[in-house]
Amino acid sequence: MRRAWLVIVAVLLGALPGAPAAAGRDPVGRIMARMTLEEKVGQLFATYAYGAHATAPAAADAALNRAAYGVDTPAQLVARYHLGGVVYFTWSHNLDAPAQIATLSNGLQAASRVPLLISTDQEQGVVVRMPAPATRFPGAMALGAGRSLPDAYRAAQVTGRELRAVGVNQDFAPVADVNVNPANPVIGVRSFGGDPTLAAAMTAAQVAGLQHGAGTSAAAKHFPGHGDTDTDSHTGLPVINHTRAEWERLDAPPFRAAIAAGVDTVMTAHIVVPALDPAGDPATLSAPILTGLLRERLGFDGVVVTDALTMEGVRQKYGDDRVPVLALKAGADLLLMPPDLDLAYQAVLGAVRGGELSRARIDRSVRRILTLKHERGILTAGPVDPAAAARTVGRAEHRRILQSVTDRTVTAVRNDGGLLPAAVRSRRVLSTGAGDPAGLAATLTARGASATALPTGQQPSDAVTAQAVTAAASHDLVVVQTSNALTDPAGPQLRLVRALAATGTPVVVVAVRDPYELAQLTEVPAQLATFSAVPAAMVALAKVITGEVPPRGRLPVAVPPAYPYGHGLSW
Template identity: 55%
Template sequence: MHSRRTVLTTAATAAAAAAVAGSGAAHAAAPAGGRRPRKPVPDSARRARLRRLIARMTPEEKVGQLFVMRVYGHSATDPDPADVAANQQEIGVAHAAELVAKYHVGGIVYFGWAHNIRDPHQVADLSNGIQKAAAAQRVPVPVLITTDQEHGAVARVGPPATLLPGAMALGAGGSRDDARTAGRIAGRELFAMGIRQDYAPDADVNVNPANPVIGVRSFGADPRAVARMVGGQVKGYQEGGVAACAKHFPGHGDTDTDSHVGLPYIRHTAEEWERLDAPAFRAAIAAGVDSIMTAHIVVPAFDPSEDPATLSRPILTGILRERLGYRGVVVTDSLGMRGVRVKYGDARVPVLALKAGVDQLLNPPDLALAHRSVLTALQEGELTERALDAKLLRILLLKERRGLFADPYTTHEEVDRVVGTHRHLATAARIADRTTTLLRNDAGVLPLSRRRERRVLVVGVDEAAPSGTGGPPTTVLATALGELGFTATALPTGPSPSPQRIDEAVAALGERDAAVVATYNVAADSPQRRLVGALLGTGRPVVQLAVRNPYDIAQLDGVKAALASYSWTDVELRAAARVIAGRRDPAGRLPVTIMRADAPGETLYRIGHGLSY
């Protein structure tokens, strides 16, 4: 990529701007990246220019704008040979630029597994290459580039970008201002890499501890508290320059089925939904959220046909549009997920989603089939051109609001000025210091003393966070404790430690003063229980730290000191280390209820529980 914006702002860029009749079409408030705001344009004039743009499109181009698609490779025009092969097999194109040229897609979503993300400069180059391809189309329309950067358990872009506490950690901190600040930092950094939409925040209320797909991605189990945090994060992301996306409507928090692999049912009555699930989405809408993502879940109380919400007109139009009054963009969750594919074939799903009230179709498994099916439905009158144009107008208004028609490009200089700055990293650490929760501290085990427990063994899960976003936890914790004056040794034992590995951990603890064990979603039959029990049997102080869902303590009898960090990313683990070492007081308060494992109807720790030193 040429590093100077003047090189990128070519005639092609001018053509994209001219498509909406001049620079006045772009009026988005300047993001924190530092661009000067342009003079606002009346809404009626903006809509008129965008309608003229839509009128220039062919049916094929209009249909293409509805899709947000994956593509393999780190470069828009020159990906690695293996990524070219994957693109040709799955999509029928060689690379991102060809995807834009062939299908006129309105959006592209970045994934680590698709090899889109190596480092911030590369991401910026990829984004610029995609926008250059978009500007070269017959009707130039910039691409809305998006990703899932929720932080915490789901983060696609890793260091040197700033990693911030995830949703449940922020829920434990309880500060709407912290949630807003975290969103603003995340938005600024994504914007600097050419990403103008973030599929965050998660607006689900995690009232079911057995939920296999949401968990710590939720701010918690208290609907009012979740609503406050969702509203704060929406404002933060959009102040940072990117479109926020509240998900997963109408609420994925009370299920024990993962919609990636099955079709979950939500059995809430209409009254329960209004009390539990609706407040967070109402808060997102009140905060001006640019987009809302649907859930592949069945809610019989709202749609007796038992269609998944993504395909349900009573839910998306009747409730989201009409009852809640939402006027922004509606995007599906991935159409490759099992939950949306079990009832109808892949040819019907995109059409039914559009008829239900969806605007954007995310990541269909077969783009050629999906594009052809929507085009046929338009030609045969099942979808009307008037309805299609209304969807396109919403999408283009979002793009215009996020500055894409004014200037969709970025530079290496902007990346260096914004991404992973010392100020952002320091702010992330301060926010994390307010999130670690001390659940139990019998006999004053914590904080550890450098005189009594100088030699510390750190054992437990050793998986690195996805996309290189941190970890492994044992190494990060041992390093952090070493920097705080302890002699700390990491001994990874994994989520399913073998008897031999447990014996090794016990032997290693015999030569040390205390142990910190990082646990990860401990179940009743988990070998992690045997590991913790064996460590406790040595008589040495043992500190248990839940590095994902905080419910682990219910399965760990005999633990005297228990903490929750709500994620295994470096920023949260280092904050937990400061608490363990007594450098910070544990300030987090439990945002969910923990029930007893031996008596599931009884509460072990209530929402709001948290100890201090």
């Protein structure tokens, strides 16, 4: 199987344009020869800046930049620290409309002597940064359910083309973690699934789609594998107790596949894996993991980027002045979002001047970063066209690909009694629960149903549950969506579903995020999983419920104790 997916990826890479040209006469070396130490150290940092405009942010954003960095504008931040990259977020007010994002990107590039990596986390599914009209796919686990490498490639290609159109040249995706822990609070549906072979094939296909289909740099994350934890590294330091053999079997294959597919970047995880480094350091700061495993054993010589250094998982053992130095000593190249940029920048400069880090070590990382920029055409790219960005993002062709891909991801888990497919024309359907009941109701209404939406959210009160039960009595069919219901195993979402099942009205339950709660809902004989509540998933769900398309997905994770990996029904 491993050889089969490598052949598929090789065919994809050989058949499609976009592979970088030969480097020629060391343009990276020529740039480095003109750089000061301060500029080289700046290349090792990527962080965020506040504002929708590079040189004229809103007054509130200028105040935030002053508080964080002592400058008013994103352009001033880039120039002061000679940054290697900038990261876009909605909360830092970078992302509004396509033309605005493109203009911001152009302004930032104009402020930088060396062209920037401009990055964001457009994983799709539950982690997206670009707002509408950006094409929003249902995410990794849905693609894993669909089992289609061409679909995974196309989803990444569309995503990458829309990012590149607005000047974003690096996507912190795909997620290469193998989600083998149903209690995982931070990965879950961000993973392609619980089987390393499936995750490896999908990871490689998305790397190819981003890089060779769209010319956008990809980053496989989170090395050495964040799929078996019940702690969120944003708020704590997870410990993964896989043996070395288990790591080789479960966690390593997707990263091997990403490297074989030519991935530009690998992102580190703030996790402790004692079998890989008995010192107890998080992987981001571990030389045995980043140098010993990633560089030497897996043979990766691209850019290693840390996960955000603001996260608690990397800050528990060492101070914020030591973390960036230790990450570089471990083998990282690009330091992402230190909590105090000036402290981190000065700490690295001090470590070089004091001899803890050699200039040769800094040069190795700078060369990797500049090589990535050269091979992706970033060093020679001109400004992007804001008008073209507006035409590209969310274009009709992309929406057609989106719906076609999403239609193949819905998974039928249970259909006792043959309730599905259901004739809904002229029938009264109650669409309720978490997720997007209103979106599903609108889609069912467009197909002739008389559909009513009653959203309850993820914490429905007793009063809301009673309202839904009362409404069910006057409807012919109830479709109830669940999302992360097992965060409270005796909680309100499960009580809502069980109360609806007890009404006697036929009920379909749909897990629109992790599917694990379906095994607990034995009262409901009709069960589906979409792994996402994006609008395209609601359309696909309606098509499956009505029989317009058959369910084609298969579970990409085991749902114990009821449903094994690979389970899926059709009609």
